[in-house]
Amino acid sequence: MTDLPIPSADINDALDLDLDADQDAAETTTQExxxxxxxxxxxxxIKNVDDEGWAVEMIKDGEPEPALVGPWTMGRDKKNPKPLDTNAFNTLVKTASEVLRRHEQQLHAMLHKEVLVATASAAINVTLDIIPDDDFPYALLTAHDEDGVQLAQVQVRSNFTLTKTSASAWIEGDFRKPA
Known part of the structure; x- marks a missing residue:
C-alpha cells in the first residue's frame, strides 16, 4: 500500500477546524x-430586588427562566457581592441540576398514575398518562398484563381519577371507555 501525500490545503483545513472548535469552547466559557x-x-x-443584598441566578442554556435564584454573599467591603469562583459555580450547578431533577420527578408523578388490579385470572397494571395540551388536554388509560403486553387503551378526560375501584370497573366493563 502506498502512502499518498496529503495536500497542504487539507492539513490547513483540518488545523483550522481544530482551532475553530477551541475558539467556540472559549467563547462559551466566561469567568467574570x-x-x-x-x-x-x-x-x-444580580441585585436582590427584595432587599439591599445580592442574589445569584442559575440559568440552564436554552431555558428562558432561571432554574434557581438564591441569596449571594456580600464581599469584604459589605457593599459589593463576593465574586464567583470555580467552587461556588460547581456547587451552584449541582444544586440547580438537583432542583430541575426534582421538578421533573414531581411533574412526572402528577402526569402519570399507576395501579395494580388483581383479577381472578391475572394481575393487570393500569396506567393513566395525562397529556397537558393547552387546547385539548386528555389522558390515556392503558392496561397491561403481567408480561407487559398491552390489553387495552382508551382516551379519557384529563381529570379522570385513577383508583383501584375505577380501574377494576374499567376491566370488568371489558375495557370500554369510562363515562
Missing part, C-alpha cells in the same frame, strides 16, 4: 466576578 458560563449553565450575580 459576576458572570460565569460553562458546562451548559450561566451563573449571574
Amino acid at each position: 466576578p459576576r458572570l460565569w458560563r460553562d458546562v451548559g449553565w450561566t451563573a449571574r450575580v
Whole structure:
C-alpha cells in the first residue's frame, strides 16, 4: 500500500477546524466576578430586588427562566457581592441540576398514575398518562398484563381519577371507555 501525500490545503483545513472548535469552547466559557458560563449553565450575580443584598441566578442554556435564584454573599467591603469562583459555580450547578431533577420527578408523578388490579385470572397494571395540551388536554388509560403486553387503551378526560375501584370497573366493563 502506498502512502499518498496529503495536500497542504487539507492539513490547513483540518488545523483550522481544530482551532475553530477551541475558539467556540472559549467563547462559551466566561469567568467574570459576576458572570460565569460553562458546562451548559450561566451563573449571574444580580441585585436582590427584595432587599439591599445580592442574589445569584442559575440559568440552564436554552431555558428562558432561571432554574434557581438564591441569596449571594456580600464581599469584604459589605457593599459589593463576593465574586464567583470555580467552587461556588460547581456547587451552584449541582444544586440547580438537583432542583430541575426534582421538578421533573414531581411533574412526572402528577402526569402519570399507576395501579395494580388483581383479577381472578391475572394481575393487570393500569396506567393513566395525562397529556397537558393547552387546547385539548386528555389522558390515556392503558392496561397491561403481567408480561407487559398491552390489553387495552382508551382516551379519557384529563381529570379522570385513577383508583383501584375505577380501574377494576374499567376491566370488568371489558375495557370500554369510562363515562
